Every structure is written in structure tokens, then in C-alpha cells.
Amino acid sequence: MKRLLNFLFVTVLISSLSLPVLAQQYSRDWHRGQRFNQQAQFDRGAFGNRHDMMMARLNLSDEQRTQIDELYVENQQEMLPLRNELREKQARLRTLQISANYDAGAVNDLLEEIGALRTEMSIKRNEHHQEVRNLLTDEQRILFDNRPFRNGGRGQGMRGYGSCGGFSPRNR
Structure with missing residues (x-):
């Protein structure tokens, strides 16, 4: 029983430590996908x-x-x-x-x-x-x-993605 509890504790610990890493990777991939989709849209002739x-x-x-x-x-x-x-x-x-x-x-x-x-x-x-x-x-x-x-939908003078930029980096 003690081994089972130790195993569960280690599993939960590893899972909880890996979640932020997975979230950051998802975020980077999502932004990369957005740029790819916009380039593909332009390549297809859409503006x-x-x-x-x-x-x-x-x-x-x-x-x-x-x-x-x-x-x-x-x-x-x-x-x-x-x-x-x-x-x-x-x-x-x-x-x-x-x-x-x-x-x-x-x-x-x-x-x-x-x-x-x-x-x-x-x-x-x-x-x-x-x-x-x-x-x-x-x-x-x-x-x-x-x-x-203009300025990618971030409003006048807003250049960065910061907290005022909304959920998406392009604020779309």
C-alpha cells in the first residue's frame, strides 16, 4: 500500500510540474500556426x-x-x-x-x-x-x-502583445 501511495504521489508531482511546460509549448505552436495561416491566406490570393x-x-x-x-x-x-x-x-x-x-x-x-x-x-x-x-x-x-x-487591431500606439492586447496576439 505504501508503494502505491508513493507511486501515486510521484506521478501527481511529475504531472503537475509538466503542465506549465506543455501550456507554453501549446502557446508557441498556436502563435506559429497563426502566422502560417496568415501567410497561406496571402499566398492563396486573399488579402x-x-x-x-x-x-x-x-x-x-x-x-x-x-x-x-x-x-x-x-x-x-x-x-x-x-x-x-x-x-x-x-x-x-x-x-x-x-x-x-x-x-x-x-x-x-x-x-x-x-x-x-x-x-x-x-x-x-x-x-x-x-x-x-x-x-x-x-x-x-x-x-x-x-x-x-490599423496597427493590427491593437489600437493606436499599441505595439506589443502585453495585457492590453487581448487573448490573441493579433487581437482577432
Whole structure:
């Protein structure tokens, strides 16, 4: 009987200690799955949740919807090579930063290139924003300018996932 109680005690102890580890693993996998699903959605030609939310909220005409879709696709085609180049430079930067022979000059040059790429991407994003804005009526423009779903639905200025971000990291 004593052996059975010891066995049950050890089993319960191991189970209770392993639950937090399992919960953390589930959380990481769930977030990874969310990103995969969003990428798959984009690859299939869907625009993703923020674009769809904007289209529904603005009550666009069919002509406006078509024009905005065309602008969106055009913008994504321009941004994709820039995003890829940025990711390559960021990977190269990580490699340079952890290499045995650290070269501060090369790191600084690469940081400047990354900054220039980000600036170019911001300019293109702003141009796209203004092109979409020009297609809207005054009422739609007010909704567009005050849209709560910019910044991934986390509200103005909310960048992290913290306690105000809601259950999901994308707050969706």
C-alpha cells in the first residue's frame, strides 16, 4: 500500500510540474500556426484580415472596391522584393554581429542599408495610403483616417502583445 501511495504521489508531482511546460509549448505552436495561416491566406490570393475589415467597414462601391484591390495588389508586388531584401540584410546583420571576427564598419554599413530600405518601404506605404484615400468619399475618408484596425487591431500606439492586447496576439 505504501508503494502505491508513493507511486501515486510521484506521478501527481511529475504531472503537475509538466503542465506549465506543455501550456507554453501549446502557446508557441498556436502563435506559429497563426502566422502560417496568415501567410497561406496571402499566398492563396486573399488579402488578409485588415484589408477585408477596411473594405467592409467603409461600405465601398463595387468600382471603389475594384480600384482599391488593384492598388493593393500593385503595392504588394512592389513591396515584396523590398521585404525580401530587408530580411536578407537582417539575416546578414545577425551573422556579422555574432561572428568571431566582428567588423564594426561592415555592421554599420549594413545598418545604414537597412535604414534606407525601411525608409523606402515607408515612402511606398505612405504613397499607397494616399492613393487609397483619394478614391474615397469624404465620409469614407473620415472612417479610413480613424480606423481602429490599423496597427493590427491593437489600437493606436499599441505595439506589443502585453495585457492590453487581448487573448490573441493579433487581437482577432
